[in-house]
Amino acid sequence: MTRLFNDPSRFADDMVTGFAAAHPEHVRAVPGGVVRAERPHEGKVAVLTGGGSGHYPAFCGVVGPGFADGSVIGNIFTSPSAAQAHSVATEAETGGGVLFLFGNYAGDVMNFGLAAQRLTDEGIPARCFAVTDDIASAPAEDTTKRRGIAGDFVVFKTASAAAEEGASLDEVVRVAEHTNARTRTLGVAFAGCTLPGQDEPLFTVPEGKLGLGLGIHGEPGVSESELTTADDLARTLVEGLLAERPADSGAENGRVAVLLNGLGSTKYEELYVVWATVSRLLAEAGLEAVRPEVGELVTSLDMAGCSLTLTWLDDELERLWLAPADTPAYRRGALATPTRPAADVRTRSPRARTSAATPAPAVAEGAGADTSAFAVRALRTAHTVLHEQEEALGRLDAIAGDGDHGRGMCKGVDAALAAAERAESERAAPAALLAAAGDAWAAEAGGTSGALWGAGLRALGAGLPADRAPEPKELAAAAESALRAVTALGKAEVGDKTLVDALQPFVTAFTQQLGDGTGAADAFTAAARTAHEAADATASLRPRLGRARPLAERSIGTPDPGAVSLATVLVAVAARA
Amino acid sequence: MTRLFNDPSRFADDMVTGFAAAHPEHVRAVPGGVVRAERPHEGKVAVLTGGGSGHYPAFCGVVGPGFADGSVIGNIFTSPSAAQAHSVATEAETGGGVLFLFGNYAGDVMNFGLAAQRLTDEGIPARCFAVTDDIASAPAEDTTKRRGIAGDFVVFKTASAAAEEGASLDEVVRVAEHTNARTRTLGVAFAGCTLPGQDEPLFTVPEGKLGLGLGIHGEPGVSESELTTADDLARTLVEGLLAERPADSGAENGRVAVLLNGLGSTKYEELYVVWATVSRLLAEAGLEAVRPEVGELVTSLDMAGCSLTLTWLDDELERLWLAPADTPAYRRGALATPTRPAADVRTRSPRARTSAATPAPAVAEGAGADTSAFAVRALRTAHTVLHEQEEALGRLDAIAGDGDHGRGMCKGVDAALAAAERAESERAAPAALLAAAGDAWAAEAGGTSGALWGAGLRALGAGLPADRAPEPKELAAAAESALRAVTALGKAEVGDKTLVDALQPFVTAFTQQLGDGTGAADAFTAAARTAHEAADATASLRPRLGRARPLAERSIGTPDPGAVSLATVLVAVAARA
Known part of the structure; x- marks a missing residue:
């Protein structure tokens, strides 16, 4: 742990x-x-x-x-x-x-x-x-859905070496694509890792078993089987990868870059025992391992397990793979010892960092200022309710994730509220205020939900007028725009067990109520109730495969924490703001 | 595990x-x-x-x-x-x-x-x-009793760099001594490691506690305390080392080589969190960290824990510490990429490998051949009884050690018997036969007991005549010579809970019986019985601190496996050979 x-x-x-x-x-x-x-x-x-x-x-x-x-x-x-x-x-x-x-x-x-x-x-x-090197995460005909695991290292290496040689951006992208297309990884796990501050591992594998293809955050694998000898494991990994030999590798010279990667608690001596067999099996398959790496290259805290990566080389990739490098964790070949940087390099002023995409803070006038004030009150309510619910949201997330959803939401809303209050004190119009709040949320919370809340808040404000109260159809358009921003970014659909399962019913109900002539406040309240029911209903859904969603089936029977937090905020805003 | x-x-x-x-x-x-x-x-x-x-x-x-x-x-x-x-x-x-x-x-x-x-x-x-860098393993006034842990790395590095510069053997030894005298390490452990093929860790630390000063094989530490924050741990390690600042470091420039070493399951990110505080505390103490190493340098399989090492540098040591190196696990500075060796270098014939100390196999004549034959029969009996008892000896050893005593004894006796049989077929005299058996035992069994049995067998044979039956006083001298070889090598005394606790009573009784005129066979039988009682009596002794003797007090109440295996062999030889 x-x-x-x-x-x-x-x-x-x-x-x-x-x-x-x-x-x-x-x-x-x-x-x-x-x-x-x-x-x-x-x-x-x-x-x-x-x-x-x-x-x-x-x-x-x-x-x-x-x-x-x-x-x-x-x-x-x-x-x-x-x-x-x-x-x-x-x-x-x-x-x-x-x-x-x-x-x-x-x-x-x-x-x-x-x-x-x-x-x-x-x-x-x-x-x-x-x-997308992890062959266990999606079938061969759907490689774009595959996860990136230890193969990251090879793609990073060759693309970086091309950039060091002076290749253009297009060329470096081509090298990355080309390397990735020839890179395959298969991994196994024996025991999960424990996140800082938690007592239980993120996932478990029964003692004496191995999870074949388990992801580096514990995402589901292909199967669970008996953990036998190092020889057998080597054979499983090599055969699994050779079955996915890239189609265009036939004419090549049979040279491969190889990584035998330890995930954290599986140690060097064990990896060398496995390597003794892997290297023999590769030779028997007619493959020559070019500067193989045996060690810890892409870990998962103290997770027990290992993975094998093969990249079928051509002359270009072999040159880039063998090019020298000098970094904290990886040094190969003859590069001069780096010297400490000159002070002027270290303190050079960074380029302008303000995002050009942030709208200029137009000043709110008249009823426009009321809209800004309402947005701040709503964020304050969200702040209160999310802090009240932080632990409960964390527990919900811990069932199938890493238990940090409550923490992430609090970090996001803290930053968003502070940015919104600052913007209001500068008399920012609603669009600028919500853009500032959204950007702050995304920047501080990080992760998937941070990016989604940030994009949603920014889109929500974009069409709101600066100098008058919004019309009902402008409110409906704002809600629809927020939904579009979230789905465009997250690619989730209703039924995927994400916050969209609460957001979409909310927007549909809100728009419909407004269209029926209901006042904005009542429409919001009714829609919030709909979202709340929809969030509860996510308990029955099968989760969308994502990062940190280990053994995802565990979450069936509990609602999605993202949907719950959205619904909780909406209901609280309806009641208090 | x-x-x-x-x-x-x-x-x-x-x-x-x-x-x-x-x-x-x-x-x-x-x-x-x-x-x-x-x-x-x-x-x-x-x-x-x-x-x-x-x-x-x-x-x-x-x-x-x-x-x-x-x-x-x-x-x-x-x-x-x-x-x-x-x-x-x-x-x-x-x-x-x-x-x-x-x-x-x-x-x-x-x-x-x-x-x-x-x-x-x-x-x-x-x-x-x-x-001898481990400050927790013996007090400052007794540094020669200290264990070597992660400080090995610094001593190896500077001595190796001196050799690379062309220093003489005396000079390289001086650099090793000088580095060691200025090197201090303090370590902590949170959880034990598990040996290949075993289900239980070699030792345990209660959850939420840390063992301060625990050795890298689980040898006893200084104390057990609460595991608190990374900051507190950093302070404990830095303060512990600064309290042992070498006496001659005063006039120096306050520059130190530093290793923050992970033992296996304590991972890089955690070490960097600790390093953030260690580096600050060192700076506050007026010490500059020269090319610090943060990572896994001296591990203990998958043990959880870390250690901090400081070496107070002078100009010579700093130069040697910073000198370039290119090895599988450690690369620093600008050395040319090593090329594959030329075939003639790889296949050069090794120098003569037969030990010059092995006596030429004098041919046994007459009753001398009977002595050789007896020795082979005795080894065959030892072989039988040690294989019968392998598991029992392993269980005895597992109480306070790593449980491999039975395995080690079997490996040793297998090799010794094979060597003795080969020597007998070549009509070797008793001295040559027992020397070959002893050398084979030591070479195959390894470890402490392998070296002791090897030295004992070799010494046992040294004075035995090649052409006649030994006199009683020659038999007594042979037994005493074996005892001397074992104690000279192992430095153990009676009461240290080692095989000497059985060997010494055996030799005393055997010599005394022979002196009293008892026949050799009866004297041997009586002495073997004495050894057996003495081995049982080791249950009451406090063990001598050694490698792989974790939480040594656990073994009080059980006899010493080394003494038991010796006594078991002696009793069996008396009865069967």
């Missing part, structure tokens, strides 16, 4: 502080993560890795010459926010554009996607690429 | 196979361990690390340019045998002499000491140095 921490909610922050203090030759801390200590030459594509923490050396351990330019560091097993990604990118980029690389999880796709959009809007070319 | 293995008794062998297969650029496997893939220049001092396995990257992970020349690899938590150390040394040395470096444990001191003696006898200058 994870035992060493101070305040569990500050674990990632404390970790980054210590990490940067330990590696001043390689990295410096910036808001949202770390960048290389020494600024690369102008015009180099900035390759940024990222994701939740708890996976060290993924993702921040591979920042340095020959590898990544920076890393965006979320809380444990939680996507960083778009604001974090944007912040790290503005510190790291030197005019060649930005590529965000991460594993394929909803929260990461969402937040890095938002950051890339914002950078592009600001004139900085930015792209995203999500690694 | 340790889950991935094939035959648990072959864990270390399988591990070395996989390790060498994963790192052909750095190491090649040789009998007893590994040496650098590329042979260093002639005349360089060969620095060899070693000890039991289960501590990766200690000890074999740091073999390569700038660091060790080879590593001697014992079974899990068991000292390698003297024969292994001798074998690796003959492969690694290039004319500059050999230095064995290891942590201060009885079995390692014994086996490396024997190997160094044998090398010296063969004309290869060889020395030993045992690291």
Whole structure:
């Protein structure tokens, strides 16, 4: 279990502080993560890795010459926010554009996607690429639904090496795609990991069994079977991967990059015992392992288990795989020892960091100020009720997730309320006020729900007038716009057991009541009641597969925490605001 | 727990196979361990690390340019045998002499000491140095009794760097001594590790507690206390070490090499959280951390815990600490990528490996052949009874040790019997036959008991005539000589709860009976009975502190497994041989 921490909610922050203090030759801390200590030459594509923490050396351990330019560091097993990604990118980029690389999880796709959009809007070319190497997470004909696990490392490595060679942004993206298309991973788990501050592991595997294909946050795998010998495990992993040999690898020379990766508590000696057999089986299959890596490359706190990754190399990929790199956790080949950065490099003023997408704070006039005041009251009510319910929401989330939903919602609403109050004191119009609140929520809460609440609040305000009370049809349009923003970002549909299961019924009922001529307050109250019933009804649904949703079937019979928190806020706002 | 293995008794062998297969650029496997893939220049001092396995990257992970020349690899938590150390040394040395470096444990001191003696006898200058950095294992006025833990790493590093610079054997020994004198480590454990093939951890710490100063095999620590925050732990470790600041560090520049070492399941992110506070506290104490290492350097399988090591640097030590190195597990600075060794280097014929100390197999004549035949019969009886008792001896050992005593005795007697039978078929005299049997026992069993049985058998035969039956006084002298060899090597006295508690009474009784004119067979039978009673009486003794004797007090009330196995063999030989 994870035992060493101070305040569990500050674990990632404390970790980054210590990490940067330990590696001043390689990295410096910036808001949202770390960048290389020494600024690369102008015009180099900035390759940024990222994701939740708890996976060290993924993702921040591979920042340095020959590898990544920076890393965006979320809380444990939680996507960083778009604001974090944007912040790290503005510190790291030197005019060649930005590529965000991460594993394929909803929260990461969402937040890095938002950051890339914002950078592009600001004139900085930015792209995203999500690694999909985990063959156990979706069938071969549906590879885009696969998760990214230890194969992240190979894709990060080759793409970073291409950027170091001076490739353009398009070229670096092509290398990432090409590597990913030839990379396959299969993993097993024997025991779950425990999050800081919790007493129980995130998931369990019966003693003497192994979970084949279990994800690195405990997401469901393919099957559970007897844990037998190291030889048998090696054979299972090698045969599983060879069955998925990429179609275009036939003409190649049979050379593969290989990672035998330990997840945390499965130690080096055990991995070497497995490697003795893996290396023999690969040779028997006619494959030559090119600079194999045996060790901990993508971990899951103290989870017990391991994975095997194969990347079928061609000449280009082999060159990039073997290129030298010098980072805190990974050093290969002959690069000069990095020197401490010159002071002027360290203290260079960052580029403008205010998002160009934030609307200018138009001043609220007349009844427009009433709308802003109502929004602040509503956020204050949300603040009160979410803090009251923090523990209950956490318990709900702990049944199938990592139990941090209550904490995340509180962090989000704290930031949103503070931003809204500041905006109101500056007499901001409703659109600007809700945009500021939404951005603050997304930035502080991080993760999937943070990004969704942020996008929803921003969209909610966008059409509201600055100088008068909104018409009923403007209110309906605002609600529909919020729903669209959430579904566009999260891709969830009704029935997926997400907050959409409460939001969509709310918006439908609210719009219908307004259309029937009901007053806004009564329409809101009725719709909130509908949302509340809908949230309860999510108990019967099968959950959508997502990050930190281990052994998802456990949650059948309990309502979705995201839907519950939304409904709770809506009902409280109807009653109190 | 340790889950991935094939035959648990072959864990270390399988591990070395996989390790060498994963790192052909750095190491090649040789009998007893590994040496650098590329042979260093002639005349360089060969620095060899070693000890039991289960501590990766200690000890074999740091073999390569700038660091060790080879590593001697014992079974899990068991000292390698003297024969292994001798074998690796003959492969690694290039004319500059050999230095064995290891942590201060009885079995390692014994086996490396024997190997160094044998090398010296063969004309290869060889020395030993045992690291004693663990401040919790003995008081400051008794530093030579301290164990070696993570501080091994710093001593290995600076001594290896000195050898790489071309220092002489004396100089390299001086650097090791100097580094060790300025190195202090304090560790904590939260949970024990589980040996391959076992279901229960080697020791336990109550949940929510930490064992301060617990050894890396679970040897007793200083105290047990509440596990609080990472900050508090950092303070405990820093304050504990600063209280033991070396006396001669006053005039120095306040620069320290630092290791924050994870023992296995305590992961990188947790260590960085602790490092955030450790680095601040060191700065407040006026100490500058020079290239700190935060990670897994000396582990204990999947044990949970960590340790902090400080080495007060002077200019020489700082230069050696910062010198580049390129090994499987540790790479720093700018060394060229090692190339695969040329085939002629790999296949060079090893130097003569037969120990010069093995007496030439004089041919047994007349009644001398009867003595040899008796020795073989006695070993056959020992073989039978030890295999019968293997499990019982393991259970006895598991109470306070790692439960492998029965296994080790069987491995030893299997090898000794085979060697004795071979020697008999070549009509070897008793001295040569028992020397061959003893050497085989020590080489195959490894560990402390293997070395002791090996030395005892060799000494037992040394004075026996080749051409006639031994006189009673020659038999008494042989028994006394065996006892002297065992106590000289093991340094144990009667009352320390070791096999000496059975051996000494046996020898005393046997000698006395012979002196009284009793026939050899009757004297042996009576003495064996005495030994058996003495072995039972060890149940009341307090154990001698040794490797793999965790929470040693647990063994009070059970007899010592080493004494029991000796007595069991003696009684069986008296009855059957």
